[in-house]
Amino acid sequence: MPIDLRSDTVTKPSESMRQAMARAAVGDDVFGEDPTVRQLEDRLADLFGHEAGLFCPSGTMTNQIAINVHTRPGDEIICDKDSHIYKYEGGGIMANSGCSVKFVTGDRGRFSVADIEAALNPPADPHMPLSRLVSVENTFNRGGGSVWDMEQIKAIQTFCGEKSLGLHLDGARIFNALVATGVDAKTMGSCFDSVSICLSKGLGAPVGSVLVGSKDFIAHAVRVRKRFGGGMRQVGILAAAGLFALDNHIDLLAIDHARASKIAAALPELPYVASVIPVETNIVVFKVNHAHTVSDLVKKLDKSGVRAIPFGADMIRLVTHLGLNEHDIDETIRALRAIA
Ligand SMILES: *Cc1c(COP(=O)(O)O)cnc(C)c1O
Numbered sequence: 001m002p003i004d005l006r007s008d009t010v011t012k013p014s015e016s017m018r019q020a021m022a023r024a025a026v027g028d029d030v031f032g033e034d035p036t037v038r039q040l041e042d043r044l045a046d047l048f049g050h051e052a053g054l055f056c057p058s059g060t061m062t063n064q065i066a067i068n069v070h071t072r073p074g075d076e077i078i079c080d081k082d083s084h085i086y087k088y089e090g091g092g093i094m095a096n097s098g099c100s101v102k103f104v105t106g107d108r109g110r111f112s113v114a115d116i117e118a119a120l121n122p123p124a125d126p127h128m129p130l131s132r133l134v135s136v137e138n139t140f141n142r143g144g145g146s147v148w149d150m151e152q153i154k155a156i157q158t159f160c161g162e163k164s165l166g167l168h169l170d171g172a173r174i175f176n177a178l179v180a181t182g183v184d185a186k187t188m189g190s191c192f193d194s195v196s197i198c199l200s201k202g203l204g205a206p207v208g209s210v211l212v213g214s215k216d217f218i219a220h221a222v223r224v225r226k227r228f229g230g231g232m233r234q235v236g237i238l239a240a241a242g243l244f245a246l247d248n249h250i251d252l253l254a255i256d257h258a259r260a261s262k263i264a265a266a267l268p269e270l271p272y273v274a275s276v277i278p279v280e281t282n283i284v285v286f287k288v289n290h291a292h293t294v295s296d297l298v299k300k301l302d303k304s305g306v307r308a309i310p311f312g313a314d315m316i317r318l319v320t321h322l323g324l325n326e327h328d329i330d331e332t333i334r335a336l337r338a339i340a
Pocket residue numbers: 057058059060061063084085137139140141170172173198200201209
């Protein structure tokens with residue numbers, strides 16, 4: 001079996017997670033009658049300081065629903081240029097919600113009030129799209145799992161309040177950020193009007209994301225989910241995996257972080273590594289020397305039993321997750337050295 005470090009989405013549900021899924025009480029969730037789905041939605045809403053939650057098939061859908069609820073066609077969204085909502089969601093901002101995007105260039109995804117201020121269109125000028133929503137991604141995938149500073153988020157929250165801008169959190173890996181900083185979920189969640197939380201990344205559930213927000217926001221989101229084709233029936237079976245992950249897998253993220261740091265520490269001495277992005281959570285990204293190509297190195301690693309993913313033209317990404325053990329990490333380091 002190869003050691004798969006392509007993503008933290010490659011994990012498979014454990015026997016005990018499968019048992020929790022098999023035992024789940026279910027009902028027709030389109031009728032709002034699945035007790036396990038409700039339990040998961042309520043639990044995450046409460047945890048992140050919001051009134052209501054909505055279970056969806058993917059983080060792309062929770063993000064895209066949130067964008068649709070926050071905006072009207074013709075509005076503009078402010079986000080980092082490498083944001084998942086723009087780069088990896090199939091053009092959904094434009095196709096689903098008819099909005100344009102104004103980029104800011106953050107420090108590995110983390111931008112400031114001044115950056116937003118510079119990107120903001122004057123609301124009284126009818127020539128320009130109406131700036132409506134700011135989206136923050138924490139942790140920031142393209143930044144190598146970089147973590148936002150709480151004070152910076154609070155400053156953005158205050159600014160968005162003053163300017164009547166919506167504020168969304170793409171929290172696909174929000175638990176990684178919380179575990180890395182010790183910030184509690186309520187402090188983080190209550191800074192935002194809406195939060196998207198993935199259960200299928202580091203938490204290790206097979207599927208599912210939850211969007212949290214106010215009662216009104218989620219009532220509107222239910223309609224948009226239906227429109228996007230995301231209404232599901234007896235999905236308590238899937239929600240049970242999410243509940244199991246919340247009970248058992250949050251603390252394990254600290255292990256993923258330590259293992260990512262261990263891999264990163266072995267990289268600088270390798271001849272094909274030009275630089276390593278500082279590791280803050282479970283994502284290791286390194287830049288490849290000009291003398292080597294990404295595809296060649298990924299192929300060599302693959303032959304040595306380690307799967308990695310090309311990350312743009314000159315970078316490679318390795319992600320730790322709960323499907324790995326300590327031996328896998330040692331073997332990964334051995335393979336990284338062996339291909340040098
Ligand atoms: C994975 C991810 C998502 C959601 O992806 P899905 O595969 O649709 O669940 C959203 N944002 C970020 C930053 C992600 O890494």
